[in-house]
Amino acid sequence: xxxxxxxxxxxFTPVKTLNTISKNNLWLAGIILFxxxxxxxxIVNRGIVLLEPVEQVLAxxxxxxxxxxxxxxxxxxxxxxxxxxxxSLLGEIIYQTGNAKGLxxxxxxxxxxxxxxxxxxxxxITAGFTPLSILAPLVIGLWTLALQIIAIRESFELSTSQxxxxxxxxxxxxxxxxxxxxxxxxxxxxxxx
Amino acid sequence: xxxxxxxxxxxxxxxxTGYLAIKTASSPPDSIAKSSSPKIGVIEINGAITGNTSVxxxxxxxxxxxxxxxxxxxxxxxxxxxxxxxxxNSPGGTSGAxxxxxxxxxxxRATGKPIITSMGDVCASGGYWIACSSDxxxxxxxxxxxxxGVIMELTNLxxxxxxxxxxxxxxxxxxxxxxxxxxxxxxxxxxxLLQAIIDDSxxxxxxxxxxxxxxxxxxxxxxxxxxxxxxxxxQAFELGLVDSIGNYYDALExxxxxxxxxxxxxxxxxxxxxxxxxxxxxxxxxxxLTNNSFVLK
Numbered sequence: 001x002x003x004x005x006x007x008x009x010x011x012f013t014p015v016k017t018l019n020t021i022s023k024n025n026l027w028l029a030g031i032i033l034f035x036x037x038x039x040x041x042x043i044v045n046r047g048i049v050l051l052e053p054v055e056q057v058l059a060x061x062x063x064x065x066x067x068x069x070x071x072x073x074x075x076x077x078x079x080x081x082x083x084x085x086x087x088s089l090l091g092e093i094i095y096q097t098g099n100a101k102g103l104x105x106x107x108x109x110x111x112x113x114x115x116x117x118x119x120x121x122x123x124x125i126t127a128g129f130t131p132l133s134i135l136a137p138l139v140i141g142l143w144t145l146a147l148q149i150i151a152i153r154e155s156f157e158l159s160t161s162q163x164x165x166x167x168x169x170x171x172x173x174x175x176x177x178x179x180x181x182x183x184x185x186x187x188x189x190x191x192x193x
Numbered sequence: 194x195x196x197x198x199x200x201x202x203x204x205x206x207x208x209x210t211g212y213l214a215i216k217t218a219s220s221p222p223d224s225i226a227k228s229s230s231p232k233i234g235v236i237e238i239n240g241a242i243t244g245n246t247s248v249x250x251x252x253x254x255x256x257x258x259x260x261x262x263x264x265x266x267x268x269x270x271x272x273x274x275x276x277x278x279x280x281x282n283s284p285g286g287t288s289g290a291x292x293x294x295x296x297x298x299x300x301x302r303a304t305g306k307p308i309i310t311s312m313g314d315v316c317a318s319g320g321y322w323i324a325c326s327s328d329x330x331x332x333x334x335x336x337x338x339x340x341x342g343v344i345m346e347l348t349n350l351x352x353x354x355x356x357x358x359x360x361x362x363x364x365x366x367x368x369x370x371x372x373x374x375x376x377x378x379x380x381x382x383x384x385x386l387l388q389a390i391i392d393d394s395x396x397x398x399x400x401x402x403x404x405x406x407x408x409x410x411x412x413x414x415x416x417x418x419x420x421x422x423x424x425x426x427x428q429a430f431e432l433g434l435v436d437s438i439g440n441y442y443d444a445l446e447x448x449x450x451x452x453x454x455x456x457x458x459x460x461x462x463x464x465x466x467x468x469x470x471x472x473x474x475x476x477x478x479x480x481x482l483t484n485n486s487f488v489l490k
Contacts, residue, residue, distance in 0.1 A: 007203070008196040040211060047214025119210035126213075 010112045014150055021109050022102030022155035030108025034080055037115045038073040044118035051125050080107060083170075090169055091156045099155045106151035113143045231455075233448050234274040234463045236264045242286025242294070242319045256283055258290035264464035265297045269304055274461070276452035277301065278444050279310045279327060285318030288343060288394050295401060298326035307451040311444030312336040312435070317423055321434075322398060325405025328451060330435040331444040332426030339429060341402060342421030343394040345387060350375040402434075409433040 001009070001020055006029075009017030021030065046065065084107055088100035117140040124132035153163035238256045245257045268274045279298075285291070302308055308327040310316070316324055316332070317340035324330050324338075332338060354360065354376055361376040372383045379387075399419055403412060410433035418424075418432060429435045437447070449458055 004196055004200045007200050011199075040207065044211060044214040047217040050217050115207060118214075119207060122210055122214055 019154040022106040027105040030105035034108040103155040110147035234268040276448040281316040282313030283320035291319035291322040295326040332435040336426035339424040341419035
């Protein structure tokens with residue numbers, strides 16, 4: 001499967017393509033593609049910001065914007081590693097199945113649709129078609145989410161419901177931790193009647 | 194074949210939008226809608242004035258003479274820029290950098306384009322040196338200005354070095370080559386030499402102020418107050434160190450009046466860094482000032 005077939009496959013036959021990617025452990029290609037998507041989005045997003053300058057509460061100095069953006073890209077790649085490892089660990093604990101390298105590759109490729117959101121937003125803003133600038137990132141976000149779930153399912157050979165459950169576990173954990181922290185903090189605050 | 198066409202279309206679409214976005218990001222926000230109508234060019238001077246622009250993660254970075262001079266030249270080259278407003282928010286900087294900028298401003302003024310200075314929070318020392326190369330200075334009542342003077346700070350760490358067991362061995366071609374070394378006390382001869390440099394720089398600073406404020410402040414009075422003290426904008430106005438009290442927009446209005454421009458003429462910031470400049474600056478983070486810097490403050 002060459003690059004053109006892989007890109008085409010991610011968009012039109014994602015199940016088969018992500019299965020092949022995870023089986024072949026194309027993790028380096030996945031990281032490269034993920035980085036390209038992030039860098040491209042960073043550049044186009046900067047163009048969008050300059051098209052529609054808005055007053056920001058926590059404004060980053062102009063001279064540091066690119067530095068911060070590059071750090072963001074690096075951080076995203078690190079997060080990709082962490083998420084792959086975490087899902088693989090959770091997969092092994094819960095379903096006795098894991099494939100960190102395969103998942104790293106397929107999650108990297110699953111980010112591909114994300115490359116379309118900023119350009120569509122850019123065009124929508126330039127053409128004055130506001131609904132598209134809101135709708136495009138939303139639809140593409142859902143598309144990417146679906147691909148990520150497929151990536152987990154195909155990498156770990158799970159059912160769709162199992163993959164969805166695994167996908168949601170980190171979020172559920174974060175919410176639970178937040179609740180515990182909130183309860184702990186609120187229990188230490190003295191209430192006066 | 195069909196796959197190649199689809200992927201090809203996507204690639205072309207992404208390349209075009211990427212190119213357009215880079216083009217937008219390469220244009221400073223204020224100059225996106227460019228036209229040939231008369232404009233006021235604004236040059237921002239923020240932070241310590243040094244030879245090169247640098248960016249710091251913990252403060253506002255430095256105002257590099259290189260970038261500022263480039264912007265002044267741009268203002269001179271462009272026929273649509275009819276007046277220049279310097280927005281200065283700087284406590285000073287190195288004497289060489291301030292002088293370089295001042296000289297470039299003098300050249301611009303010689304072409305007939307008026308230069309107006311708008312003081313921000315602080316426009317002192319090297320900042321004031323630069324302001325003296327403008328036709329009109331506008332200060333806020335509470336802006337801090339003045340500090341006409343030159344300073345060089347040297348630290349003697351000999352005692353500390355001895356305590357921690359560091360001894361430096363200096364091999365030099367001449368007696369004065371390690372003048373100001375932190376590992377020993379300054380000799381009286383070295384002190385005299387450095388004092389002479391400071392005095393000469395101070396004289397140059399004084400000349401610059403006298404030239405810039407000719408007929409606006411008495412020379413004897415200037416010499417009395419040019420001892421490094423700072424003034425509020427209002428005090429400076431009373432002394433004749435600035436021409437009027439007002440904010441940035443008052444400075445723009447003054448520029449319009451002096452240059453004979455229409456009211457609310459377009460404004461363009463001339464030293465806003467573009468896409469490539471930001472990348473270059475971010476890759477060239479430099480120290481603000483070294484310990485032995487020779488600064489105006």
